[in-house]
Amino acid sequence: MSDHSHPSLETKAHAPEAGAAFHEFMQAFESFREANDERLGEIEKRMSADVLTEEKVDRISKSLDEQERRVERLILKEARPALGGERRPAAGPSEHRSAFERYVRGGDEQGLRRLEEKAMSSLTGADGGFLVPDETETEIGRRLAAISPIRAIATVRMVSAAVLKKPFAIDGAQTGWVGEADARPQTTAPQLAELAFPTMELYAMPAATNALLDDAAVDIDRWIGDEVEQAFAAQEGAAFVNGDGVAKPKGFMTYPTVDEGAWAWGSVGTVATGADGGFAPGEAADSLLDLVYALKAGYRQNASFVMNRRTQASVRKLKDGDGNYLWQPPASAGARATLMGFPTVEAEDMPDIATDAKAIAFGDFGRFYLVVDRQGVRVLRDPYSAKPYVLFYTTKRVGGGIQDFDAAKFLDFAA
Template identity: 60%
Template sequence: MMSHIETKSASDDVSAAFEDFARAFEAFKETNDVRLGQIETRLTSDVVTDEKLARIDHALDETKRRVDHLTLQRARPPLGANTEAFRDPVLAEHKQAFDVYVRTGEATGLKRLEEKALSAASGPDGGYLVPDVVEREVLRRLASVSPIRAISSVKVISGGHYKRAFSAAGPASGWVGETSPRPETAGPALSEMSFPAMELYAMPAATQTLLDDAVVDIDRWIAEEVEAAFAEQEGAAFVKGDGVNKPKGFLASDTVEDEIWEWGRLGTVQTGGPDFPATNPSDVMVELIYALKAGYRQNATFVMNRKTQSAIRRFKDENGQYLWAPPASLGQAATLMGFPIVEAEDMPDIAVNACAVAFGDFKRGYLVVDRAGVRVLRDPYSAKPYVLFYTTKRVGGGVQDYAAIKLLKFAA
């Protein structure tokens, strides 16, 4: 009965936060309409109205953060006794051996299991593989909180690199009659893309008292502790990483004006200045949308940070309708002109020459590479009385289709 009450309470919290968010947006629209009316009659807006709008705008962002956090918390299933690890004897044995290692440092069981699996007992930095169910939970959590991972293609590999061939021009082809000779087509010029998996680490700490507590779910504790650290590092790397000991972010790609776009670069649409145009500012957003080919556009997503989204939130169409729309229901994204918006705080703010808005089909445009296996090395010595858990995974990433992503550049 108690668990039912807690679940209902959590659900009520999410619903209440979502209702607060909807009310905040209505207040935002009302106040912004007043501001626009003042500009039309006085050629300037009232300072009090501007300050009120700024406060509501901030409250809108804070309420959205609360909704996102509560929705994520509610979506997390427990890693307890109902997991598949208790139904599969091999997984159950691994889970039990891992639990003993984390709590006591005894690694005999894990060594025996990894020797049976014909794998090395430890990686270059030491440590042991976590059970599969924990690894999947870590990746599932990352998909929920790492914004670019959530919308990109993800490939799991067993080696250190993922390589794929590509042809920028595509193979030659043509039409022929039923009985006409088939002339030989020119073979495509193939190149190779390489996506190395780099090491990402986190180092959660625990007291021995916590580890000795049999009620504590060690699997869940590990997943929760590394989630935020991994997601923060991934989020930055997938957006702006330079590719040196980390994935290469899509903003690290070379860019070129979309009119002269070529493979190997991302096309940009210019705003005409260091900010949105003073009149008809949404026109550049329309231009950005239609810079993308129709085949990519149908599954496209806007990517920007909250500050940029705050500026765009005020845009209206010729009929006076706001172009930004709040989520239609819990768990959904806000939309701009009908396309979902993903908030990535590592995207740059609006500034001179900044590519502050990306628009594209990231499933086709960006690839995340995960090397199978998450390792944990127990260290009870370096930070006594705490026990450190050096947790590593290998991940890479990069643009795989340069036609699938376009950038809005704030430049003339």
């Protein structure tokens, strides 16, 4: 088993197009701040804002979201290599990769079958198809790390078995202090329990024309990675947040929750805002501060806020008691916006702000949530079902679940 670090989208320099888009985003944020200041001033004077001012703030906020998405798309576009170009390492392709490419381009299975015999192991799955070479699997994993929001901040572990079982001590490790010459008393036997993270099958079915497959300039690894990334990322993103654990990973929002004052292992602690379906008037900053400090110091140093775009639009309007905005834009193209100094991560599958909704999560997701990838991505070539196109039934097995219930807390929009 091995842990994988995730590449950041932030780089030292970006193409002029991305830089220009980020400049437009910052201009939109300045316009938003001016309009929202006007709205807050009207509320302070008349206890309510003018309808036209509210509409203006919402319109600029939506524009700000569009500008942010545009910057993200341009940064991702820069991160992707061209479809053609330098596609082979200096040492040349591996034997597996060469055989796999012949299979994808022309349906030649002989090379992969010979590799099976040579390795005395099966490269095929129960439903057919062949294992992709390491280069292709790495390409798919790299792309998913860049665009799947929860995968980008969680711990990702590669395993070869169908289920990862992880023991943990319910009462924590038994320790104590003793002097140099003192007898070492026997510690109490720890109570151990086991977390199980089964992997489930995720699939995508990109299609290609024969002309594309015949083009030697097209890099098969990158083409498959490009085709399956959005499908895999969308399905993963939904499952990591709200998956029920049946034929999919178990999402962190589906575990039991309990008020932080009564927290116990096996549930996620919550902090209430004090108002149903929103923040208590004038106490939004206090609610967020309570959420931050509900988390132990050891988790806070690597913590992030997780919410959807609509919740972020609401949080963007908030100020502290000194008139400073709690939400701040990214410092540069490719960086993350911050809330109260902590990075914000957008996960569209998080719930909207509503009564009793846990719309904001805060925690160290690297310790909170575990993504389990089973080694091996498989591809089954199907030239018959959608003539004249060739379909590629691409599957990977992935699981997920909470591994440390104390590493994150939810903000509950309830009294």
